[in-house]
Amino acid sequence: MVATSHSAFPAAADAEIGRNRLWVRIWLYAVTATLFALVLVGGATRLTESGLSITEWKPIHGVVPPLSAEEWAEEFDKYRQIPQYQEINRGMSLEEFKTIYWWEWAHRFLARGVGFVFALPLAFFWLTGRLESHLKPRLLGILALGALQGGIGWWMVASGLVERTDVSQYRLAIHLTIACIIFMATFAVARGLAPHSAGPAGEGTRRFAGWLVVAVLVQIYLGGLVAGLNAGLTYNTWPLMDGALVPGGLFVQQPFWINLFENPKTVQFVHRLGAYAVLALALAHALAVWRAEPASTHARRAALLFLLVVVQAAIGIATLLMVVPLGWALLHQGAALAVLAFATAHWRAARGPYPLPGRAAQGF
Known part of the structure; x- marks a missing residue:
């Protein structure tokens, strides 16, 4: 008893x-x-x-x-x-x-x-x-x-x-x-x-997942600059911008660094580069997790995160080419939040759930 x-x-x-x-x-x-x-x-x-x-x-x-x-x-x-x-x-x-x-x-x-x-x-x-x-x-x-x-x-x-x-x-x-x-x-x-359906992931997976969250957040900040300058309403072509992969006139303002915040062409170009960087990081992360933990829940989540980033990039390109119609622009913003949410969930799952109170003292 x-x-x-x-x-x-x-x-x-x-x-x-x-x-x-x-x-x-x-x-x-x-x-x-x-x-x-x-x-x-x-x-x-x-x-x-x-x-x-x-x-x-x-x-x-x-x-x-x-x-x-x-x-x-x-x-x-x-x-x-x-x-x-x-x-x-x-x-x-x-x-x-x-x-x-x-x-x-x-x-x-x-x-x-x-x-x-x-x-x-x-x-x-x-x-x-x-x-x-x-x-x-x-x-x-x-x-x-x-x-x-x-x-x-x-x-x-x-x-x-x-x-x-x-x-x-x-x-x-x-x-x-x-x-x-x-x-x-x-x-x-x-x-x-x-x-959580799986235990914590390896240290490398956890660290990479955390940096991916940071990268998505930085890209959203860059998108805010684009919106603030109405930079998406110009240079509505892709993959070329103003007729080139790297357009001219990116640093015409002085001091040069101010172009990163006040030159619409530069701000849009940097936002494009940020999208490519997030896409590359998401792909590298998915491949790394799949090699380290093949067919695991963490690997499947990393692969799904990469697919979400691909979808978001496609929505961004379509929004640009159509000269930023309201519905597509809001879809692009909503998809960015979805990517941020999933990246955050993936990072948190890689760390494992919060431990139950007192469990460490009980030897669990």
Whole structure:
């Protein structure tokens, strides 16, 4: 009886931990789904030049859109004071303004929503003792990044309200990258709580998988610069760019390094090079894992990651050749998030799941 009691206790504790992990994982996947939608709406907001339609930062009051003709007229009048209206959209009708206003309002509404989707369940799981201690600093870090991201969003919008007709590409790329870091970190924690079908991979596989995540994130940052400069609307040929594999005029601005951030031709070319680099790294990783751990779960995941990168590259090329139609541009952005999510999941699976509390002390 005593032996049964002692053996049953860890099993019951493990079952409770498993149930808690399941609910926490479901919550975190819901957060990532909301983040995915938020990034896509943000992309649409940029592509439709809607991001400057709301000229004030009202974290609380701003959740309520204009509800009367007078309020719409007031919002439109504020927009007519900024350079984007005066230099680009002069003569825009109120109905046209409402279209761009709703894109930006939806983006801000989702941003507020993801804060609630994250913070309220976090408080519940924490206060009811359903969070393991090692998760708390990770989740607090993600929450802090989310708060910082809200400030960066307004910092980005503010760059286009006084002298520019659009937002700074520097700030846009930072805003997009931090959103992807939050998405990636949330996905990594959720994946670490999931049951794994295989044990940890070898050290080389784990390290390479981690660098692949970094490479995908850098490529997304470069894509943010492309979007910020509207660089995808020029040089819409492939594989040649401006009639050559390596076009001229890449470093015409001084100092030379500024071309990497402010010359649309250079920024697009570097983004192309980044795509080739990610593709080559994904292929090298898949081959390396297959040689080290043939036919393993990790090898199959590495091969699938390579295929996802190939699909994303094809979508990028098609988007460029069609001169960036809205639907294809959003598909390209969504596919980038899918690649980032899968690369993160692959890296986390290569490391193995989070250990059960107290298991090391019990010799497991």
